[in-house]
Structure formats: C-alpha cells, structure tokens
Amino acid sequence: MRNKETLGKRLSLQEIKDTQLNILLEFEKICDKKGLTFYLCGGSLLGAVRHKGFIPWDDDIDICMTRPEYNRLCELARNDELDGPEWLKIVCYDNGTSRYPFIKVLDKRTVVYNDFFREEEYDNLWIDLLPVDGLPDDEDKVAELYRKVTTYRKYVQMKHIRPFEGKSLSKKLIKPFLFLFANIINTDRYNDKLITISTAFPYEKAKNVGIVTEGLYGVHEAIPREAYEKAIEVEFEGHTFKATSYWHEYLCNLFGDYMQLPPEDKRKTHDMKAYRLND
Template sequence: MRKLTTDEIKKYELNILLDIQSFCVKNSIKFYLCGGTLLGAIRHHGFIPWDDDIDICMPRPEYIKFLQTYQSANGYIAKSNFLKNWDAPCAKVVDPSTLVDSQISENETGLWVDIFPVDGLPSDIDEVSAIYKKCNFYRKLYWNGHAISGTGRTRFHRYIKYLLKPLLNLYGLQRISNQIEAIAQKHPYENADYVGIVTWGLYGIGERMKKQEFECETKGVFEGHEFPIFSCWDSYLHGLYNDYMKLPPKEKRKTHSMNAYVKL
C-alpha cells in the first residue's frame, strides 16, 4: 500500500463525488452540497484548505431511491444502515481501492463521500430543538461505541471508553442507529413545511430550512466543477457557522485525523 498525500486524498474524494453526480443526473435524483463542502464551495470554490472530506445531502425519498439503485461505473460502493452494510444512520459512497486508518475511530473504511438524508421537521422551534437533542444523545453513544479505547481530550474521556464500549456494543450500535432513524423520520419529509439534516445534524436548530427554499436549486462551483446547492444556502450557513465568511482561528481548523492509503 502507498500512503496518499492530502492533495491526493481530495482528488480521490472529488472523483467519488463526480461519480455520484453522474449517476444522479442520469437517474433524476436530487442531491446538494452541504455542511463544510457547501461552505468550501461558497468561500473557497473548493475544499476548505484544512478540510479533508465531502458532504452531500438528499431529501429522504431521494436518499432511499439512490441507495436502492446506485451502481458505480468506477467500482465505488454505497454503505448505509438502510442497506445493512454499515451501522450509521446516514450513508457513504466508498472507494474500495483505498484504506483509511483513522486515529480516533475503529470504524475503518476506504475514502468516502458522506450522504445525509434530509427529513421533515415541525414548525414549532421547541419541538425541533427537542428532536435534535434526542438525536445528539444517541449519536454520542454511537460515537463512543466506535471510539478507540484510551483516546480522548481528557483523562476522564480516555478511561470512560473502557467502561462504555463493552456496554454499548452489548446493547448494539445498529440498535442505536435505528433509534436515531426513527426520531428523524417522525415527521415525514413529504408533509413537512420545514426540513433539515437530522440523523447527523450536528448544529441543532441551525440545520432547519424551509422546504420550499431547500428544494429550489441553484449551482455552486467546487474544485472547478458545478454542483447543485439549495437556494437558502446563505441562511443555512449562517445557522451552522454564524459569520461563515470569516476564517476560524487556527486552533479550530481541524481535519479528520486520518491516514489514507491506496492498494497497490
């Protein structure tokens, strides 16, 4: 195996994204750039310089359609809780010719593009907040179940994992993921006036968008290619990052702490 440089990692991930876009265009499946990838498209017209992954999202009905039909011309593989070949409440498309050795998680994989389902949300903001708090609780359990024992920012975090991991694995990470999915789908996308990434919605109520604006598509440039973005990208990025055009301090410019290799 040969270790990949950061630039090579980004090139591999961009190729996965282009493969996904090609399939979605041919099969009339909607997707949008989101999260840090959308921020990168708006602020840098490509990857955030210190970032090393790609995030996209799909309305829940499109997400299911994609997972049921996706076939790659380049050998990429879709993984998800829905397909029963991954235990997270979201999906990813993986390049099996690569291997990622994460320094913080036992969940090894090839280089990937994350795909997050967008679900319906209620109009009442307090209900929205409660949904995200519940999902956040279960997500923390899920992360601890996959974390490498003895790792963490503090001594407490490093040693508590020795106790938590066996209990969480006994309970079942798939079961935790199913609970997150159930919470996220309580308000069907088709009937909702508001939507958001819920299963992996790290920013709480800041994730919420008006469905009418979310479904209105425009274009953004990412690494020299045009990709679809939702029309409410400005309010969405404010909800996630506040003053998103301002660069964060250097100590907050974090990557996924991974080493990636290509199989020879």
C-alpha cells in the same frame, strides 16, 4: 480490518481531496442517470462559497438529498442497480452495510486507518450523503428532536471506539468503560430509534426540513422546504454542483459570519491516515 503496516502509499492531503472529488464526480454521473438530485451542504457548501472548493484545511465532502430520493438510492444500491464503476461502493445502515444512519460513497481502492474508531467493511476514503427530513412546526419540538438524536448518536459511536486509544489520559481511561457499556446495551437499537424519530415527520408534508440523523448543528439545520427545493449552482474545485437557494441563510445559521476566516488555532483538520491499496 487491514493491518496498517501492510498498506500501500499514504496519501497526502491534496491526494485525499483529489480522490474525494473523483468520488463525487462519479456519484454525480449515477445520480444524473437515475434522476436523483443532491446538494452540497455543511462545510462543503461553505468551501464552495468562500473558497470555490475545499476549505483549505478540510479533508471531507458532505452532500445531502431529500429523504424520498435517499430511500430510492438505498433501494438501487440494495438491488445492485447503480451502474457505477467497480471501485465505487455505496453503504448505509438501511441496507445493513454500515453502522452510519446515512450513506457513505466509498472508493474501494483506498483504505483509511482511524486511530480512535474501529471501522469494518467500509474503511475506505468516502464522501457523506445525508438525508434531509421533515421537521415539526413547533420550535420546542424541533429542539427536543435534535437533543434525542445527539444522545442516540453518541450511544452508537461508543460501540465502535478503540477502547484504549484517546488524545488525553482521561479519554484513554474512560473509553474501556464506555465501550463495555455500549456492548452491553446493544447500541444498534439506537440507530433504529434515530432513524425512526428522524423520519417521523414526512418530508413531503413538512413546512421546514433539515439534516437530522447527522444534524450536528441542531435547530440551526432547519430550512423552509420550498426554499430548500429551489436550486442554484455553485463552483467547487473547477466543477459546478447544485446547492439550495437558501444557501446564505443556511450558512449564517451554521457558521455566523461565514466569509470571515476562523483563527488559525480553530482551523481543524482530521489528519486523515489514508492509503492507496497495492494492486
């Protein structure tokens, strides 16, 4: 991990967004060449629909891809067959290049310093690419699946926290114990469990699908597969990207009255500390 005192210029929120948009555009070129399709999802799809771009106080981009195409992309990255610019890198747990059970597309010319988590070889500005997996037909089983995923994800995160950093005194006091526990139980195996249960119901055979490994909205992530696969185009920062035709129902499930702006005290930003590396 680089010492933050040796980093280059700290980037403004707008510069962070410009960098992430550039990552997205370059990644789109790779997908077009390789015959892969991704959609805007989560807050990025909300931003496209409500703001025609980033949510003003947000500072990340989320996209998704079906598990079969996601696996193919991992293989292309593993075999160094992406044909992208030198500064762009794709990392994922599947290839042993990341602790995250999803893909991060990185700009290696930048670095991000996180006050609360220890990153390793992938502490660059990024966009997240989340796999869309099949879900069981039974709603109770879907709920149980997401409960397990949430638990496993927390175990994995505990291993990478900064043990003496926190926004409150209570978090600073408890984190060393969580960190010690996580390293004793070898949380890497929980990533394996997470991926195993996420892929237990093959995408191609499922009636409903959803983002599972990083499915922060639980059962609300579920989308009928046939509706999901019908694409529409949405505007995002002056460019056109694909999204699911089920976008309205999806955004209602995740955000309720999604066109209504949240109160100002609920407009959370990550206050990301990102830097452009010196040449």
